[in-house]
Amino acid sequence: MIETLENFANHYNFFITIFLMISGLFIVIARGNLIKKLIGLSLFQTSVYLLYLTPAKILNATAPIYDKQYSTYSNPLPHVLMLTAIVVGVATFALGLALVVRIKEAYGTIEEDEIFAKDPEAE
Amino acid sequence: MSSLSWGTAEPHLPILLVVVPLFGALLVTFLRRGILAWALTLAVTFVLPLIAISLLAKVLQTGQPIIYEIGNWPAPIGIVYKVDQLAAYVLCVISMIGAVIMPFARRSIAAEIQEPAQSWYYAMYLLCLTGLLGIVITGDAFNAFVFLEISSLATYVLIALGRHRRALLSAYQYLIMGTIGATLYIIGVGLLYVVTGTLNFDDIATRLGPAIADPGYRNAVLTALGFIFVGVSLKLALFPMHVWLPNAYAYAPSVATAFLAGTATKAAIYLFIRVIFSVFGIALAIDSLPIPLVLIILSIAAMFLASFSAVFEENAKRMLAYSSIAQVGYIMLGIALANEASLTGSLAHIANHAVMKTALFLALGAVFYRIGSVMYDDMAGIGRKMPLTMGAFAVAGIGLMGTPGTAGFISKWYLGIGAIDAGHYSIVFMIVASSLISVIYIGRITEVVWFRAPSESAKTAKEAPLSMLIPLWLLAGATVYLGFDTQATVDVSAKAAEVLLGGIR
Numbered sequence: 001m002i003e004t005l006e007n008f009a010n011h012y013n014f015f016i017t018i019f020l021m022i023s024g025l026f027i028v029i030a031r032g033n034l035i036k037k038l039i040g041l042s043l044f045q046t047s048v049y050l051l052y053l054t055p056a057k058i059l060n061a062t063a064p065i066y067d068k069q070y071s072t073y074s075n076p077l078p079h080v081l082m083l084t085a086i087v088v089g090v091a092t093f094a095l096g097l098a099l100v101v102r103i104k105e106a107y108g109t110i111e112e113d114e115i116f117a118k119d120p121e122a123e
Numbered sequence: 124m125s126s127l128s129w130g131t132a133e134p135h136l137p138i139l140l141v142v143v144p145l146f147g148a149l150l151v152t153f154l155r156r157g158i159l160a161w162a163l164t165l166a167v168t169f170v171l172p173l174i175a176i177s178l179l180a181k182v183l184q185t186g187q188p189i190i191y192e193i194g195n196w197p198a199p200i201g202i203v204y205k206v207d208q209l210a211a212y213v214l215c216v217i218s219m220i221g222a223v224i225m226p227f228a229r230r231s232i233a234a235e236i237q238e239p240a241q242s243w244y245y246a247m248y249l250l251c252l253t254g255l256l257g258i259v260i261t262g263d264a265f266n267a268f269v270f271l272e273i274s275s276l277a278t279y280v281l282i283a284l285g286r287h288r289r290a291l292l293s294a295y296q297y298l299i300m301g302t303i304g305a306t307l308y309i310i311g312v313g314l315l316y317v318v319t320g321t322l323n324f325d326d327i328a329t330r331l332g333p334a335i336a337d338p339g340y341r342n343a344v345l346t347a348l349g350f351i352f353v354g355v356s357l358k359l360a361l362f363p364m365h366v367w368l369p370n371a372y373a374y375a376p377s378v379a380t381a382f383l384a385g386t387a388t389k390a391a392i393y394l395f396i397r398v399i400f401s402v403f404g405i406a407l408a409i410d411s412l413p414i415p416l417v418l419i420i421l422s423i424a425a426m427f428l429a430s431f432s433a434v435f436e437e438n439a440k441r442m443l444a445y446s447s448i449a450q451v452g453y454i455m456l457g458i459a460l461a462n463e464a465s466l467t468g469s470l471a472h473i474a475n476h477a478v479m480k481t482a483l484f485l486a487l488g489a490v491f492y493r494i495g496s497v498m499y500d501d502m503a504g505i506g507r508k509m510p511l512t513m514g515a516f517a518v519a520g521i522g523l524m525g526t527p528g529t530a531g532f533i534s535k536w537y538l539g540i541g542a543i544d545a546g547h548y549s550i551v552f553m554i555v556a557s558s559l560i561s562v563i564y565i566g567r568i569t570e571v572v573w574f575r576a577p578s579e580s581a582k583t584a585k586e587a588p589l590s591m592l593i594p595l596w597l598l599a600g601a602t603v604y605l606g607f608d609t610q611a612t613v614d615v616s617a618k619a620a621e622v623l624l625g626g627i628r
Contacts, residue, residue: 119288
């Protein structure tokens, strides 16, 4: 029992990652509102940042800036990778929202079921 | 071809293949007139095949992969571009398809997209090409993700530029599915990075062997394999992860559809082959997870179910989109059987299918240019008014069925031999059976366009202009040519297959 709890506490970052991942994916599938779907998608992408950053952070280590006082540094590579991933995520979210604006103009609604009701062949 | 001289640019050809279209896209956005944007895009796309062919010639000549270290940083530290036989071959296919479509694009795009958006279209076209070439050329797992997203984001815009309002919805649906796919891929890469501490494909491969001896690491590696398998399968539209594809192809502008059908799924298939064979090694995939079995089942399901959907389709573009899903099934089947003949068939089919499907979609683009519709009812009798266009369509269609004497036959022949080598005689039967279904769906549209009484719109139609007919017949001619002279496809594919399988044994 104690061991399980300890295990959980030691890896809580990963449990948060998995929680974010699953809830993001769930929102994408379960919600009919196009903007809410995008928010879920964003959440799903965000979980990946945590997945990469968790193993990169080393306990009692500093930012990787050279200084005689410190000898252990965090791994900078995953941080840099996630900067790129954040940019990709922002671009995807922005493009998705732009598409939703155009869909609203074309169909007059952003609810998936109402769109399919107006345009049954689109499904 | 090796006589082509690049002077001092010679050692930098791998990076130029990505940088030229990237900066081309940037320049095109500054050109407000559609015709200028088209001219610049045409120039850029015609340079790319020359670079790709030079790379292929060099790789075939030396037999060694070309390694290009960006910024002179060697492999574990910097990002490396690696061009081996397979990469050079796929680069040639993608860049040639990208170039041959461009003369066609001028009139088609002018008719389908408003003037201010035309230059955006060409910018996105080049950006998509950048991403696809980048996926193939890079030797870095994370870099591949970035290029995957560059090409995907450009693709969403290309699709959304379609005239029908459903184009927006299709682009949105593809955005959701595509992003999930790319994110699953990056999760898998993240797990591999945690285990191996590197992102370079070759380094991951060498460090995976010792790592999986530890059971804890082994589970992480298998999880990574699962994530990457599903993520990349979404991008290459493996059945049943194909649902985004039919609408995306049906409502995108005609030229965009022809381009995407020929290249986009091919780059994803390349990434799949790279990861499964070069990184994980088929041995790990076979021993630990039933990946070949799952792939064989899904491929055969795609070959039959997608073909059936194509038979009952009334929209010619959607029909061809379903056919594309079935053809992806053939390619994945050869990958799953994983012997030299089947892999040769798969790799040859990457080029053959690109040529045939692009020709078919271009023919529909020409029809859409003249009558503004690709529904069967409107296309009735169009063959008599546009004999050259529909003639090319028929030639490419016959190739798609796998008739002897065309490109489609060659790849299916090697797939069949591969199935026999693997001891799966029933699969040979299924390849033939699903080819017969393709006879039905191609036969049905042939009957509509040649033998039915002309529809209202077909009565007034004229033959397509020469700028459309030349690319169309070039590809239709290639369908027949590649059925006889297999040096360009099969010989290179066989060498690439040998290298892929050689790394495993």
